[in-house]
Amino acid sequence: MTFEEIQQRLAAKFGERIGALAPANKDASLLVQAADILEICRFAKDDEALVFDCLMNLSTVDWPKKNQIEVVYHLWSYRRRHGFVLKVALDRAKPEIASITSVWKSADWLEREQFDLMGVQFTGHPDLRRIMLPDDWVGHPLRKDYAEQPQWHNITTTRDNSLEGYVRLDELKKKAADAAAAAAPKKEVLS
Amino acid sequence: MTKPLEVPTMDMENKEVLRRIEITGDMLLNMGPQHPSTHGVINFLVQTDGEVMKRAIPEVGYLHRSIEKIGERCTYNGFMPYTDRVDYIAAMFANQGWAMAVERLLGMQIPKYAEYCRIIACELNRISSHLISVGTMAMDVGAVTPFPYALREREFINDLLEELCGARLTYNYLRIGGVAFDLPSGYEDKVQGFVDHFEKILDEFNRLITYNEIFIKRLAHLAPISAQMAIDYCLVGPNLRATGYGFDVRKALPYSVYPEFQFDVPVGRGEVGTKGDAWDRFWCRVEEMRQSCRILRQALAQMPQDREIMAKVPRKIKIPEGTEAYSRIESARGDMQYYVVAGAGENAHRVKIRTGSFTAMGIIDALSRGLMIADLVALIASLDVVAPEIDR
Numbered sequence: 001m002t003f004e005e006i007q008q009r010l011a012a013k014f015g016e017r018i019g020a021l022a023p024a025n026k027d028a029s030l031l032v033q034a035a036d037i038l039e040i041c042r043f044a045k046d047d048e049a050l051v052f053d054c055l056m057n058l059s060t061v062d063w064p065k066k067n068q069i070e071v072v073y074h075l076w077s078y079r080r081r082h083g084f085v086l087k088v089a090l091d092r093a094k095p096e097i098a099s100i101t102s103v104w105k106s107a108d109w110l111e112r113e114q115f116d117l118m119g120v121q122f123t124g125h126p127d128l129r130r131i132m133l134p135d136d137w138v139g140h141p142l143r144k145d146y147a148e149q150p151q152w153h154n155i156t157t158t159r160d161n162s163l164e165g166y167v168r169l170d171e172l173k174k175k176a177a178d179a180a181a182a183a184a185p186k187k188e189v190l191s
Numbered sequence: 192m193t194k195p196l197e198v199p200t201m202d203m204e205n206k207e208v209l210r211r212i213e214i215t216g217d218m219l220l221n222m223g224p225q226h227p228s229t230h231g232v233i234n235f236l237v238q239t240d241g242e243v244m245k246r247a248i249p250e251v252g253y254l255h256r257s258i259e260k261i262g263e264r265c266t267y268n269g270f271m272p273y274t275d276r277v278d279y280i281a282a283m284f285a286n287q288g289w290a291m292a293v294e295r296l297l298g299m300q301i302p303k304y305a306e307y308c309r310i311i312a313c314e315l316n317r318i319s320s321h322l323i324s325v326g327t328m329a330m331d332v333g334a335v336t337p338f339p340y341a342l343r344e345r346e347f348i349n350d351l352l353e354e355l356c357g358a359r360l361t362y363n364y365l366r367i368g369g370v371a372f373d374l375p376s377g378y379e380d381k382v383q384g385f386v387d388h389f390e391k392i393l394d395e396f397n398r399l400i401t402y403n404e405i406f407i408k409r410l411a412h413l414a415p416i417s418a419q420m421a422i423d424y425c426l427v428g429p430n431l432r433a434t435g436y437g438f439d440v441r442k443a444l445p446y447s448v449y450p451e452f453q454f455d456v457p458v459g460r461g462e463v464g465t466k467g468d469a470w471d472r473f474w475c476r477v478e479e480m481r482q483s484c485r486i487l488r489q490a491l492a493q494m495p496q497d498r499e500i501m502a503k504v505p506r507k508i509k510i511p512e513g514t515e516a517y518s519r520i521e522s523a524r525g526d527m528q529y530y531v532v533a534g535a536g537e538n539a540h541r542v543k544i545r546t547g548s549f550t551a552m553g554i555i556d557a558l559s560r561g562l563m564i565a566d567l568v569a570l571i572a573s574l575d576v577v578a579p580e581i582d583r
Contacts, residue, residue, distance in 0.1 A: 029515075039294055054422050059530050060542035072530065074517070074545075078438060080421055087518075106425030109553040110545075117259070132252040132582060142541075 001049070001082050003028040012060060029072070029085035037073075037088055038098045044075060044084070045103055051079045055104035058099055058111060060118040062092070062143045069120060090120065099125035117142040137166045217245060220564070221368035224253050228331045231578020233552075239564060240281070247559035247567055249552050254582040261505070262542030267293050267508045268367055270542070275361035277544055278580040280323055283309075283316035286365035288544075291446065292529040293367045295514045296510050303501040304370035306328050306448045311382065311490050311560035312355060312364055314483040318389070319348040320481075320523035321476040328473055328572035329400050337400040346394055347385055354378065367508065369501035379491050388486045393481055401477055410473065411464025414558050414570045418467070424557070425550040428525020429475040430574055433459035434467035440521035452489045454482045469573035507537055524548055524575060548580040 001009070003021060007030055011110040017036055021028045032040055044052040057074035066089075071188065073086040090097060099122035101107045111122045116130040119140035130137060138149050148157050223234040232253035238245045258277055262270050275290045287309060294301065326341030350358040354375055356364035364371055400406055416426065418436040430549035431438060437458040441449040457478035459471030461577040518529045525547030534540035551574045559567055 024212075054425055056425060056526075057530060057543065057545040059541070059545075061532055061541045074528070074530070076437070081443060105423045105557075106550050106553060109549065113549075131456070132255040134252075141257055169357055 001080065003084065006050060006082065006084050009047070010044070013047075015147045021083065024121045029087050031087045031089065032136065034088050034090060034097050037086070040086065040101070041075075042075070049080075050077065050084075052077045052084065054078055055100070055106050055110070056083070058107060058114060060095075060114045060120055060142070062118065062144045064092065064141065065144060067092045067117065071097060071114070071120060073093075073100075094121075095119065096121040096123060098123055099128075101125055116140070119143065193257050195331065216434065222247075222567070223250075229571060229578075230242050230327065230576055231348045231581075233571075233576070233578050233581070235555075235567065237559075237567065242560050242563050242565075244562050244564055244567065246556060247562075249577070251552060251581050254579045256579075256583065258419045258583045259542050259544060262539055264538065266537045267539065270539075271366065272361070272363045275363055276526075276579060277583055278522065278524065278546065278548075279360055280577050281320040281523035282360065282362050283313045283364060284520060284527055286312060286362065287447075288518050288522070288527050289530045289557070290367050292516045293508070295516040295518060296514055296531060296533055297367075297503055297504075297508065299368060299504070302497070303497050304497050305500045305502070307490055307494045308348045308500060309365060309368045310375060310447060310449070311374070311487060312352065312362070314486050314490070315348050315351060315382070316362075317483050317523045318480045319345045319352075321480050322348075324523075324572075324575040325400075325476050327404070328569070328575075330569075331568050331572040332406070334400055334403070334406060337396065340392075340396060340399065344389060347389075350498045351378075351381060351385060353433060353544050354381075366501065366504075368504035369499075371500075373498055373500050379494070382490055384486060386487050390481065390484050393484075393541060397477065401474060403559075407463045407470060410470035410569060411468060412555070413464075413469040413566055414562060415465040415468040415575070416554070416558070420554075420557075426525070426554060426555040427547045427550065428522065429479060430472055430547070430551055431526065432456060433471040433475045435459050435461075439441060440519050440526050444519060445517075446520060448490075449486075451493060452486050454485050457482065468567055471533070472573040472575075488527055509537060512540065522547060524551075524577065524580060544583055546580045546583070548574075548576040548578075549583075551576050552581050 007018065007021055014036065019031055022029055042051050052075040054076045055073065056076040059072045061070040061072065063070065068089045069092050071088045071090060075086065085181065088097060097120065099107065099111055111125055112118050112128060112131040115122060115128055116132050117140055118133060122128055128133065129135045137152065139146050151157060211282060218239050220237040220239055221234065222237050231236065234250040234253070234273055237249040238251060256276065261273050265273065271286060271289060274285040277285040293556040309520065319488045322341040322345045326338040329337040352362060353359045355378070356362050356372060416434050417435040421431045421434045435458050437456045442456055457475050459467055459475055461468070462472065462474070463470055477535045502561060514533040514537040516531050522529050527547060528545040530543040531539050532541040555570065562570065
């Protein structure tokens with residue numbers, strides 16, 4: 001099925017809750033409400049015409065200008081060989097959405113990753129904890145306004161620019177050369 | 192839905208953890224992060240009752256380098272060397288996925304000769320990656336001899352790829368719009384010579400290990416995965432095909448010049464045990480190397496002669512903000528996907544890399560229940576996970 005057909009199929013089921021496809025300069029996608037996501041995903045998986053049996057990818061995009069965090073679901077149907085993109089826009093201050101681990105098992109780790117790196121809360125996730133970073137890490141690195149902590153358990157997270165050492169060395173050499181140059185004429189005067 | 196995690200991890204000084212384990216009479220075993228058979232820096236927390244595991248909880252993240260964040264800071268071209276580090280055993284594919292995603296953003300076509308160069312490099316890389324996989328898998332279950340055999344062949348490929356792009360591991364060979372270097376003179380003959388030599392070695396390898404009685408007894412019926420379970424957990428690549436489900440991105444969603452080649456997609460048949468068991472996954476990789484040889488032969492024969500390696504690419508790549516592209520390629524570890532959202536300037540707003548190893552790790556917890564500890568090693572090896580690709 002094409003994107004349009006899938007969108008129509010969803011619209012036939014959910015009515016006005018399904019909007020239009022995103023404009024054409026992008027890969028087509030469908031924006032849905034956060035409250036509907038679990039229902040739509042379950043329908044998309046179970047419906048005989050759609051059969052989205054696999055959640056391929058789950059990513060989040062931070063848009064500070066719009067004050068939104070977008071959650072992007074890439075669905076794929078092995079049986080019907082078609083794909084679809086669902087998007088949900090969440091409030092940046094309190095991103096919270098229902099977990100879809102009950103629909104697809106692969107969502108488990110994918111949601112954990114987005115929780116860890118983007119700080120999206122997936123309610124109803126069986127085991128929502130950090131996956132990449134240590135449990136006591138502060139902040140979510142993929143946020144655009146993320147500021148790294150200066151240290152973690154007394155380990156500094158930053159390092160001096162190693163090139164600065166070379167600059168200092170250059171300066172020292174130059175100073176030594178200047179000093180030598182300054183010393184040399186004096187000798188001449190003395191002699 | 193699975194029950195909430197019973198064994199909190201990482202924090203071994205947590206008295207609550209120790210108390211709970213004492214009560215149930217189980218032992219908590221740390222396997223890794225520095226363990227020779229975990230294929231990189233991964234930690235497994237194994238809850239065991241004697242030799243039988245109740246569950247093994249993978250703890251990843253030791254190699255997290257925030258490559259996705261780096262992708263937001265670099266220019267499109269500048270990110271190419273970093274993609275090598277996503278999967279250092281099959282770096283060419285990570286290059287290709289990124290190049291294809293940005294080419295899709297730009298809406299450009301690349302010259303056919305460059306596509307052929309890419310495919311020759313990629314298929315060579317696929318063979319070398321699978322050689323590591325099958326070699327180490329044999330070693331992990333106790334057969335040390337096949338490992339040097341596999342690595343000896345891999346050295347030939349490393350030499351070939353070094354001649355092509357100057358690097359043996361992190362190639363940085365592909366560019367947005369083509370490839371960095373033309374094939375050196377006489378390269379076709381060298382690849383042809385290698386393929387001729389390697390197909391015989393594959394037969395030898397099959398005699399040495401794949402159909403070895405002890406090896407079959409060790410791996411047959413071990414941790415079988417059904418096709419439905421594999422799809423639910425989003426297993427990809429050889430792991431999915433070993434379950435008997437023949438899905439290959441090169442065939443199903445053809446990209447580059449793959450439609451011009453004849454090749455088969457090997458699927459697991461449960462030849463010696465259950466369909467989708469560890470032996471099937473091993474066998475699938477061995478057969479895929481043979482198919483890669485077939486593709487290489489055809490690519491060398493059909494190659495156009497115009498020697499045009501780069502399309503015209505703007506010096507400063509600027510793409511309207513918010514434009515998105517998605518690329519799927521068949522990496523050595525399966526369906527590798529890049530999701531790229533363009534930013535306002537010369538770099539991406541968001542890069543998301545979905546790799547095969549990441550989803551493969553997610554299934555280990557479910558598969559490990561009831562396995563022997565020694566079989567966990569075989570299971571990890573058979574899924575062919577590579578730590579940097581999980582953590583990125």
